[in-house]
Amino acid sequence: MKKIKRALISVSDKKYLKPLLKSLKKFKIEIISSGGTYKRIRKLKYACTDVSDYTGSGEILNGRIKTLHPKIHAGILYKRNDKSHCQDLIDNNFKNIDLVIVNFYPFEEILKKTSNHKKIIENIDVGGPTMVRSAAKNYDDVTVITSTSQYEELISELYKFKGSTSQDFRQKMSRIAFTETAYYDTLISNYFNKINNDIFPEKKIIYGNLIEKLRYGENPHQESAIYSKNKSLNIEQLNGKQLSYNNYNDIFAALTISKSLPANTGLAIIKHASPCGVSILKNDVECYKKALACDPLSAFGGVVSCNFKIGKKLAIELNKLFLEVIIGNNFDNEALKILKKKRNLRLVNASKFNPSEILKFSSANENILVQSEDNKVFTKRDFKVVSKKRPTKSQFDNLIFALNVCRYVKSNGVVLASNKSTIGIGSGQPSRLDSCQIAIDKMKKFKLTSSDIVAASDAFFPFVDGIEKLIQSGVKAVVQPAGSINDKKIIKFANETNTVLIFSKTRHFRH
């Protein structure tokens, strides 16, 4: 237990000061403060000493230097059980400060409010973090409070221990305090790196706010939580059971595809974080039916993501199938009513989801792989027709559509499409030939063969065999990134079979 005799309060967030001050008074805790906090405390009619009076140093540099004074920091940092430390305090006529209540200027809010660099820099707090760090270091003797949400616990400690706090509480507050200072400087550092376009600095610091602990991870024996750079997720759950790790993983995969489709158009069905059916037909019900037709078995228990507002007609269709999650750019009231009949069905409004983060990262043991997203927007200039046969407008559109889907399929990926809809997806195979076979098998199984099939491959065909298999199964046009030593043979084969062959500029692996 450590008795608190004197507290230093300097808070940017001035909520809940009243009950706090009342409790401090009850336990005869002296208060030192400065600036806006001092004024507020006096206004609330509590006794309080101004920091300048306390240190005897005037406040200078418009407040830039207030608490950076030995009388403050010795009072916080001295070890109460060290005789020479205690003697130092007596010799210098310094007094103990046992409680530090500081919250920083909300740097995060400032960044949102302004892009004025000078204003941002001016808001970097120097005195606050220093007091917090002093107090947190000396948690054996000092209590540090860094958020208004901790007042209640502090007050209850004071009451429980008659003006003292427990070691456990002080240690916990210290731990949170160092997280706060780390977080604060991470924001500053990331801001500087951002304005300097330094995406791979020598030291990379990634931060997140806990959104929620999840029931478990990919599997029940794994612990899990979801964090966000923001205070809340950029998606909103409107109905259903708690989202699971795998739901989130599928939702993010789904949204990455959806947001790559033409504005307010298109629908993707996701299972195991990979698409099993995608369509960009304008009519929403048709669009869903075509996406579903691509692999109706896999769609069972899947995630449907609509890049448009979900209406009544579609809701009726969707309700016919067991789905884990339905995502929309919001929902009509009528649609919502229909879908909410299934109490467990998770409905997610993703109208505010906007892929803004340019980097993604994944960890493996103590290592982190960081890369920019594959968010290249296709234009016709990225494609070169290398066959004698030229594509029709419709073929070209379908090819671009197929390649766009293919980039979101787990590699090796091969996608067959017709009429702005996928009709066969081969994914997750170590061999490209196998992915071709799977795509073809699916197309045949679900009777989707047509006279106008196009195919896309996420990377080049190493040999003729893959493209041969596709053409033999009715594919009339193929897009693939070039780069194989067999490119010429493949062009020759396309010409011999009167097939359209297009080389795209970029590879699109996704693992």
Added chain:
Amino acid sequence: MKKIKRALISVSDKKYLKPLLKSLKKFKIEIISSGGTYKRIRKLKYACTDVSDYTGSGEILNGRIKTLHPKIHAGILYKRNDKSHCQDLIDNNFKNIDLVIVNFYPFEEILKKTSNHKKIIENIDVGGPTMVRSAAKNYDDVTVITSTSQYEELISELYKFKGSTSQDFRQKMSRIAFTETAYYDTLISNYFNKINNDIFPEKKIIYGNLIEKLRYGENPHQESAIYSKNKSLNIEQLNGKQLSYNNYNDIFAALTISKSLPANTGLAIIKHASPCGVSILKNDVECYKKALACDPLSAFGGVVSCNFKIGKKLAIELNKLFLEVIIGNNFDNEALKILKKKRNLRLVNASKFNPSEILKFSSANENILVQSEDNKVFTKRDFKVVSKKRPTKSQFDNLIFALNVCRYVKSNGVVLASNKSTIGIGSGQPSRLDSCQIAIDKMKKFKLTSSDIVAASDAFFPFVDGIEKLIQSGVKAVVQPAGSINDKKIIKFANETNTVLIFSKTRHFRH
């Protein structure tokens, strides 16, 4: 340009002080210092004022309070172009400090050296980060140096600008300084969270040191870099071209499998971050041949990971195939000589790789999914025989082996095994039935059918159809996590076909 008149130096790392001091002297820069740095500077015979003499405050609390003084911080923080600030300095008889050279006590090293909590806490630097933050905030006027590696650039600035530094340089140093303070407090915060077993704190801060920028990410149009919690990776490249993003991704997938195999035993072949052949036969060459036989087409251009030291005989075998990477728990000299004949072949010694990090995370847009690894070690108690037919010892061993491989296969995963080696792997399918079919097709294609086939599934079979397909293809024993509403039907089917059926306790999705 900002002329430097006075510098404050306080460094834990005292390397390269001599050339630095020489340059400061040349430009008549006054030096303030304290403690060990002061002594070292005096020993090197350079003029220097002790901080205590400078501030007029004695050093107290055994050095805990030295630089936390208005004379120091006003000297750093005042705006040189602000008249009232300048007047404040004159009124208080404070002087400008234009250069702050501080590096912190190496907290990271302390954590490695000791687990003595008091010692660790004592090593939390308060004064250093405060000076660095003051200087970094006021980079318009002040230069801040936080690492000995920056001395050369500082000296060249001083020479180039005759005792001044440029705005660009000061801003860059400020940016790095805030990263240093963020990194420093992240280490402290993570240490506290670790000793308190708080794996999902309210604010999660993840850090990494840049190991290298990579040529590109998963694809050539994506930028990429690899970071580590440590100063270097826990793997060592002995030969070959620079490791690519996809190489690293495959290597980490490979090592996760390898390290789960029996000590110094087993070999996995990886393609697109998923295994295409695994064996745990004792004889190394046999082990490789069996793993390769599982899918010799996919193995082309793959990653071979040996959970043992690679010797000459195996090296000769490995050299017969085109591989991107070979990983071993080190290599014999003879093996190395043989493999190094292929100049581009990447050889990786992973003997020091030890899966120590309990959490893994992956980001999606501004969100981060965090979960503990699926590192459960299987014991026979985790398995329950639910069929009338009991497994033989060899079947049971093969089933556990197959399930262990299956947990590292992209979901849905189905693995067929025989004789401690995989003989068919179905991966990355949205439907379990498809994964069964792929595994069977591969087994048949490469003529690996035997009289003793076992099968593992990473999650339960929703219907009888999948297991039926397996049994019809010759599978004699199956392991799968239970949990389907059709479990009873599946047990019945196993009994009717005299098949061994085992339920494992845990699911093993991996996406």
